[in-house]
Amino acid sequence: MLKTGLGLFFLLLLSFSLTVEAQDTDTLKKDSIKIDTNQLNKYRLYPKKNSIPVKARELKIQQELIPVTLMDYKVNYWHKNITFALNFNQAAFSNNYSAGGVTSVALGSNFIYHIEYNKAPFSYVSELNLLYGKSKNKGQGSRKTNDRMFFDNKIASQISKHWFFFGSLSFESQFDKGYQYDANNVLPPVLISNLMSPGYLTESVGFEYKPTTYFDLRLGTGTARQTFVLDTTIYHNNPGNYGVTPGKTIRTDIAFQMVAIFDKDIAKNMHFNARYDMFVPYGESLAYVRHRIDAILAAKVNRLINVSLNGTMLFDKNTSNSIQGTEGLSLGILYKFP
Template sequence: MRKLLLLTVFSVSCLITWGQDAGVKDMKSQSDKTLVNDTSHHSGWKKGGLFTLNVGQGGSKNWAAGAEKFSFTTAAYLSVYANKKAGKFYWNNNLDLGYAMVNTTSQGVRKTDDKIDLYSKAGYELSKSLSVAGVVNFRSQFTDGFDYDYRGKGYKRRISGFFAPAYLVVAPGLDWHPTDYFSVFLSPISARWVFVTNEPKSYYYPAGDPGPDGGGFEAPLSTFYGVDPAREVKVEAGAYASINFNKEILRNVSFKSRLDLYSNYLKTYRFTPTGPDQLQITEVSAKPQNVDVFWTNAIVMKVNKYLNVTYNFDLIYDDDVRQFGPNENAAGVQLRSLLAVGFSAKF
């Protein structure tokens, strides 16, 4: 009787396993989807995305070596795409959104990442690896950013925000795409707009600088980005290049990178505060050799279906963003990185 019972249980287990096999394979194929272009996409729309949510918490009590009593970090990222193909015509759209914050006992809540990045490219194939194409790129951020040690006195001054600044590039050119995961777009002449339309002045002292103790006259926020506060928009014309890479470089490890280069052919201006809400404007000749750089990278390491390790690294250099150096009036390389573990979902 015991042998018959064991044989029955074994048979039922085999049937259940066989019946679930197709469902398990389907779930696995869905979880293995990536944002990398699919060579099977020949016509129509192809859409998808990746959402990640990462959190971290730390604390201490009576810690002799010194540590924050409490800290909490959270970061959310969304990357979605919608690509269309119709014969030799293609239209690729990618939207990257990111926001991250840290809350500590000593400093309160501060953001550590904030980005809106829309990249759209449409082209018509001249050959298998070369197309005539056009790119539209928009970049900005969601919320205000602050200098938490303004003038070295611990003052908090707004230095950025939504549409403060925002960048819009419109570029016609040639797109070289030797593989489905790598492309180089070149435009010898393109237009770029820099917007600071959201409170372009943002003075710490709205009624005017109180005097020498205040550290001198204040510069409007827009001048940090080379924009006249009276106009709120700066127009540039120059050469533009965009290099894109998006591939699973190792099993369960995907690397996505975009490098944008911009060389402005036009003259620019420098702004020096000379009094309360007064500026001296100096014309600067064109320097196309001072190339602006925007480089964004994301590495996603999949632990299982819902758990990912992500690393984001951004580098920016803009010759007109002059708020660095000992006198806070020089251009500089901007760096930002974030390593996190958390929940992820692909769709």
């Protein structure tokens, strides 16, 4: 009986373990089966859109004033520039140089101050031009090569697109004494000019035509010019005495004046400036019409070095019966600010 009972117990235990193992095997098989997640998603529960009530607000656009601090801008109607040029020329020869030559040193300077005011319809232009140069040759004293003092002022009011009504005042003279030299260096030099001998003061009123920024034409229908010769020692050396009657120091002429000015960069690093002045005295023959042309062509080599060619042509019967002229070619330093 005991043996029979133990056998039945072990038999039941064995059958129970086999049943549990079979269930675990089925579970593993079920877990290893691939499941289509799309099919499962059909049965998942998601919250509906806008399930929570939201109160809609009306969109409003309106103008808002934002405080802005304005910068302190000022319009400057004045324009200024300064030009300074210094030219130096030198040549040296030995005493036995077969081709010959004279040792010489020359120095020239030019100063220009230009100021301009433009606020429609009025404009104002002022220019001061100072020119002076000297040279010294071996065996000779120093001599002037250039000497001019010129101050021009003009105020204008616009009356149409290209026409202006203007009034101008200009002054012209020289710094130093001028001499006439004997070509053979036998006779002593003769004094023929000096400061304010001559000197010119010109007042003009008329119309101005300005089609472009680089060309200006003045027609001075009412012009007066005073010619000064304050150094009375040149009376006997210059028979014409610049038109001033000997014994007097001033002469006044009423005339028509035309002034044409061309000032432009004609190429890269090349500038051309020319001024033509025609003075027609009323009540005198056309032979006494005064013509003067001043021109300068300047080319910049670099920021400071420049080459310039300048010339002046003058016809004035009160100073000479023929055309007078001067020309100069120089290499030097040119500085312009700004």
